[in-house]
């Protein structure tokens with residue numbers, strides 16, 4: 001099962017994204033800030049990171065740059081999520097090293113489409129999913 005690390009400081013959004021992704025057959029770990037996420041990543045590398053860009057302390061842009069600067073996390077797909085609807089945000093996210101970009105409020109189908117595109121699931125023989 002592919003594992004997604006959901007980095008989101010808002011508990012409601014964290015739960016919502018986690019429920020949507022779990023229901024789609026992904027294993028989920030959650031982190032409420034960059035520090036917690038870094039610890040989770042050090043423990044085990046996720047297959048994809050869903051990254052809220054607006055985080056307290058180290059924000060998602062800075063954290064993404066940091067992950068891109070390290071060999072072991074350089075190639076993990078990072079799907080940025082932001083409520084900032086300002087022009088140029090997408091560019092800023094991609095410039096920081098994010099792989100793709102989603103705008104809040106999260107649309108379930110858009111989220112699953114993006115995740116699926118970044119993380120093709122291998123066919124599991126005998127799996128009910």
Ligand code: MN
Nearest residue numbers: 009052054055
């Ligand atoms: Mn946030």
